[in-house]
Amino acid sequence: MNRRNYFHLLLLAAAVILIQLCASGLNKEFYLTQLTMSAYYSLVVLGLCLLMGCAGQASLGHGAFFAIGGYMSAVLTTHNLAVWQKAVWAGWLQRAGVLVLQDNLFDGTSQLVFTPWAAFLAAMVFTIVIAILVGYPSLRLKGHYLAMATLGFSLIVYRLLLASPLTGSADGINGVPPWPILPGLTVSGEKPLRISNYYLSWLIAMMALVLLMNLVHSRVGRALRAIHDGETAANAMGINTGRFKLMAFVVSALLAAAAGSFLTHYNAGIGPSEASAMKSVRYVTLVAVGGMDNFWGSLLMSVLLNFLSLRGYFGTYDHAVFGIILILIISLMPDGPFKPLGNLIQRLSTNRIAGGKEKHGSA
Amino acid sequence: MVLLEAFGIRQCFGGLVALDQVSFKVQAGTIKAVIGPNGAGKTTLFNIVSGIFPPTAGKIVLEDRQITGLKPFQVAALGISRTFQNPSLFAHLSVLENVMVGRHGRTYGGLFNCSLRLPAQRRAEREARDFALDCLDRVGLAWMASESAQALSFGQRRMVELARALATEPKLLLLDEPASGLNTRETGDLAKLIGRIRQSGVTILLVEHDMALVMEISDDILVLHFGTPIAEGPPAQIQNDPKVIAVYLGEDSNVAASKEPEMRLR
Ligand SMILES: Nc1ncnc2c1ncn2[C@@H]1O[C@H](COP(=O)(O)OP(=O)(O)OP(=O)(O)O)[C@@H](O)[C@H]1O
Numbered sequence: 116m117n118r119r120n121y122f123h124l125l126l127l128a129a130a131v132i133l134i135q136l137c138a139s140g141l142n143k144e145f146y147l148t149q150l151t152m153s154a155y156y157s158l159v160v161l162g163l164c165l166l167m168g169c170a171g172q173a174s175l176g177h178g179a180f181f182a183i184g185g186y187m188s189a190v191l192t193t194h195n196l197a198v199w200q201k202a203v204w205a206g207w208l209q210r211a212g213v214l215v216l217q218d219n220l221f222d223g224t225s226q227l228v229f230t231p232w233a234a235f236l237a238a239m240v241f242t243i244v245i246a247i248l249v250g251y252p253s254l255r256l257k258g259h260y261l262a263m264a265t266l267g268f269s270l271i272v273y274r275l276l277l278a279s280p281l282t283g284s285a286d287g288i289n290g291v292p293p294w295p296i297l298p299g300l301t302v303s304g305e306k307p308l309r310i311s312n313y314y315l316s317w318l319i320a321m322m323a324l325v326l327l328m329n330l331v332h333s334r335v336g337r338a339l340r341a342i343h344d345g346e347t348a349a350n351a352m353g354i355n356t357g358r359f360k361l362m363a364f365v366v367s368a369l370l371a372a373a374a375g376s377f378l379t380h381y382n383a384g385i386g387p388s389e390a391s392a393m394k395s396v397r398y399v400t401l402v403a404v405g406g407m408d409n410f411w412g413s414l415l416m417s418v419l420l421n422f423l424s425l426r427g428y429f430g431t432y433d434h435a436v437f438g439i440i441l442i443l444i445i446s447l448m449p450d451g452p453f454k455p456l457g458n459l460i461q462r463l464s465t466n467r468i469a470g471g472k473e474k475h476g477s478a
Numbered sequence: 479m480v481l482l483e484a485f486g487i488r489q490c491f492g493g494l495v496a497l498d499q500v501s502f503k504v505q506a507g508t509i510k511a512v513i514g515p516n517g518a519g520k521t522t523l524f525n526i527v528s529g530i531f532p533p534t535a536g537k538i539v540l541e542d543r544q545i546t547g548l549k550p551f552q553v554a555a556l557g558i559s560r561t562f563q564n565p566s567l568f569a570h571l572s573v574l575e576n577v578m579v580g581r582h583g584r585t586y587g588g589l590f591n592c593s594l595r596l597p598a599q600r601r602a603e604r605e606a607r608d609f610a611l612d613c614l615d616r617v618g619l620a621w622m623a624s625e626s627a628q629a630l631s632f633g634q635r636r637m638v639e640l641a642r643a644l645a646t647e648p649k650l651l652l653l654d655e656p657a658s659g660l661n662t663r664e665t666g667d668l669a670k671l672i673g674r675i676r677q678s679g680v681t682i683l684l685v686e687h688d689m690a691l692v693m694e695i696s697d698d699i700l701v702l703h704f705g706t707p708i709a710e711g712p713p714a715q716i717q718n719d720p721k722v723i724a725v726y727l728g729e730d731s732n733v734a735a736s737k738e739p740e741m742r743l744r
């Protein structure tokens with residue numbers, strides 16, 4: 116992160132605050148709900164930016180990682196373990212804060228479930244294992260093996276979620292409890308918590324942004340960018356290319372899964388459509404439309420397009436819109452819209468300066 | 479002392495035998511050249527030494543340690559670095575960053591340290607930067623440090639590649655046709671630079687078509703023809719070897735001219 120990035124970060128924070136003040140002032144606070152969700156979805160996009168934009172490895176499986184995080188949280192925090200309540204270990208885990216006795220929302224009986232924090236940590240560990248299992252074999256090869264393998268992976272996850280009673284089949288899982296993430300701060304979609312959740316989501320998104328940008332401008336990020344530009348040369352210069360590609364893959368999968376966990380608690384539930392291949396394509400689109408290795412661009416486009424999509428502006432064409440944008444971007448402006456735009460602005464402003472000088476000279 | 483030794487290297491690509499029965503030694507602190515007509519297998523030999531692919535048969539030993547079958551990054555960690563026949567800089571990195579990539583194996587810092595930019599990490603980054611600048615300075619391109627790699631001329635790319643290889647602090651440096659695409663003045667500078675690198679204690683294995691340069695700077699020459707060694711020895715001996723002259727029949731004027739390398743370089 117350099118000084119300019121910190122300035123941009125300040126601008127972003129100011130915009131976040133301003134939007135909240137306007138929304139509250141104009142009595143349109145419901146907008147904040149979609150903006151909160153967009154911020155969480157942006158975590159997936161930022162992670163994918165690292166993997167695709169920096170390391171140059173395309174993944175069509177990040178919808179599946181999002182779903183893995185979300186479903187892990189959902190299943191563990193709602194699945195009743197009461198049959199084991201008498202077991203010694205259940206007592207230990209309760210005292211350790213891993214399990215908790217909770218009143219069922221529907222019938223008032225008490226049930227033994229995982230705490231949201233325990234479920235989240237389990238989701239992270241599980242994601243690391245799955246990401247390594249998927250990424251290790253395909254990342255050792257060059258080319259588009261990762262895109263193919265991850266596409267297959269996301270189709271499998273989607274089908275498993277639809278088939279399994281544990282994950283609620285086509286209905287998904289409802290009644291996921293709020294997540295008291297810090298004392299006084301709870302991830303929940305309830306109306307009174309709207310503003311605090313809006314700020315929490317944006318704080319998390321900005322933290323991810325800062326960490327990722329630090330990473331990109333460091334030894335690790337340099338290694339990833341070198342791999343993107345020339346894998347053989349990078350390897351010959353001492354970079355364990357397989358390991359670094361896997362690292363980028365796991366980090367991006369973790370961000371996707373974390374986004375899944377947060378959003379599942381925020382929405383109090385999750386459905387199988389989150390794992391569909393179209394969702395994965397959407398994330399790839401958002402990275403491409405942001406300019407591939409441009410974290411700022413991807414964040415802005417992700418928030419904008421996700422917000423419009425969540426507000427229902429694309430209607431029944433929702434998935435088609437993202438598909439069309441992807442095709443247009445890849446065929447017309449592979450660098451995304453921001454670089455050409457920046458060049459244009461630069462050209463215009465230098466023209467103006469040059470023009471001004473001329474006038475000055477003739478005067 | 480022998481730094482690198484190759485034993486009976488053989489490399490087949492499908493039905494094509496690119497190298498066969500190639501054995502040689504590289505003495506520490508010397509400059510050894512590998513010459514031969516186009517397609518003789520010189521680059522293939524470099525790829526095998528640097529671990530890009532394992533040989534079909536034979537083995538490579540670096541200081542009593544067998545390195546055949548190691549990955550390129552492992553070979554690099556043991557002290558072998560290289561440049562490529564087609565300069566392969568990282569196009570989207572700056573010149574300085576390109577050279578800093580060469581510091582990768584000599585520095586630490588993983589996910590945690592780098593994403594949090596801990597003080598130790600910032601210090602390591604500064605040191606890598608200084609070292610890289612130093613390497614750029616050695617090839618005379620420190621003033622281009624902040625340029626994009628794409629902004630460089632062909633000759634400058636070769637030099638930055640050389641700086642990047644130096645940044646790994648190699649024991650053995652493999653240079654694949656470092657003078658191709660350079661003009662006479664640049665080639666002269668390169669000869670001096672290679673001499674200075676050797677002075678600093680780096681052993682050099684060189685593939686080069688510019689016979690004047692080869693004869694001027696190398697201590698020892700290996701001649702490959704269709705993948706097999708046909709002669710090996712000091713420049714004076716190679717120049718008068720009838721087999722070598724026969725192989726270079728079309729180019730023998732070149733070999734003859736190189737008997738007065740000083741003249742040609744001036
Ligand atoms: N990866 C590969 N796959 C198949 N054939 C290859 C491969 N690399 C090299 N060859 C073949 O091996 C032979 C030797 O090639 P090599 O590049 O080693 O020659 P060279 O001596 O470096 O030639 P030049 O002076 O033109 O660079 C050539 O016939 C080439 O076509």
Ligand SMILES: [Mg+2]
Nearest residue numbers: 520521522563
């Ligand atoms: Mg070659």
